[in-house]
Amino acid sequence: MSLKYAVLAALLEGEASGYELSKVFDVSLANFWASTPQQLYRELERLAQDGLIEARVVRQERRPDKRMFTLTEAGRRDLDAFAATPPRRPTAIRDELLIKIQAMDGVDPDATRALVEERGAWSRGKLARYRRVRERLLAGRTEAEYLRETDRVGPYLTLMGGIGFEEENLRWCERVLTVLRQRAPLG
Amino acid sequence: MSLKYAVLAALLEGEASGYELSKVFDVSLANFWASTPQQLYRELERLAQDGLIEARVVRQERRPDKRMFTLTEAGRRDLDAFAATPPRRPTAIRDELLIKIQAMDGVDPDATRALVEERGAWSRGKLARYRRVRERLLAGRTEAEYLRETDRVGPYLTLMGGIGFEEENLRWCERVLTVLRQRAPLG
DNA sequence: CCGCCTTAGTCGCATTGTTGAGTAGGTGCG
DNA sequence: CGCACCTACTCAACAATGCGACTAAGGCGG
Incomplete structure (x- = not known):
């Protein structure tokens, strides 16, 4: 729908x-x-x-x-x-990786580490692309200038949502990797 | 699957x-x-x-x-x-609100503001519940102590993912509300 | 000049997900 | 004592999504 x-x-x-x-x-x-x-x-x-x-x-x-x-x-x-009109249903996330993390404790930590690193790399890639799009939109202006001059703020706000989401993803990956390192120190 | x-x-x-x-x-x-x-x-x-x-x-x-x-x-x-094994497909988010934000520029800003405030309230609720679950898990210990003593870290890490996600959501809502205020000042 | 990539799609089934209602006894509230 | 809500599901029908292959032409590298 x-x-x-x-x-x-x-x-x-x-x-x-x-x-x-x-x-x-x-x-x-x-x-x-x-x-x-x-x-x-x-x-x-x-x-x-x-x-x-x-x-x-x-x-x-x-x-x-x-x-x-x-x-x-x-x-x-x-x-x-x-x-x-208000959304009929709340946000739905479908993230296989999180299921794998939920169930990670029966699994070789190195395998889990690899999955998380892959996700991190992917997020970094997305982030880089988002930031290039942002630079193109801003075209040298500050955010405040851009927002005053443009007639459509919607796409900019969803873009910033995407950037924030991927940044948060990266922070989470780092956190998981830290925990993994502490659990299996200096494999 | x-x-x-x-x-x-x-x-x-x-x-x-x-x-x-x-x-x-x-x-x-x-x-x-x-x-x-x-x-x-x-x-x-x-x-x-x-x-x-x-x-x-x-x-x-x-x-x-x-x-x-x-x-x-x-x-x-x-x-x-x-x-x-690595996830076959990347994370999928399904967020109706973001579509509405993408298309917000044809719409009464007060209507949009209401949607975003509703989302913010919902995120705050989720966050509160997540944090209660975390307190229960930690049971007075620090995170480091908890991680040393527990045999399953997976559920804790996914929980922290949820907390980070909702925090990020809230930051985004605040940002959107700020932009809305600047666009239609002191309606 | 062979094979793979890109443009620009189409087909059809299989799996998933959603909606709405039905069943049936128990519990709590005023 | 009547009504709504809770436990604990089940059923049917439909809408949405995904999977994999197929067509067909031009471009490009080795």
């Missing part, structure tokens, strides 16, 4: 093809609503049928044709209504 | 009924793997059929009978194997 609105929100940035959206979902939206390309294409189909987005086929010479999608007025109204 | 291991991990704490597990999932496991009672009962059924857990019917006089579940040796081995 919410994938629908995630897609509509992504189209606030302007016209995009399904393929482009699947890239956007990978890097920025994936932060708070992950999905596979297949899900996206399906959702776009539905949204177009419901008149919330409009499709326009772009013929290409040396590439497969693509369909570019834009928000319709109806879509924008639907999205605005969604954005103004 | 992972709900299975979340359940097995929960049973590391000892024998439990489906009903008890559904409570546990509400308060502690919900932190990183949410599920409804219905899902749990289905999963327990499957796990019992696969021989990973064992059921024992407890007749009760003034209550409906209940089935208590324990991990079998096979279940423990399966869980240990799971816990030692």
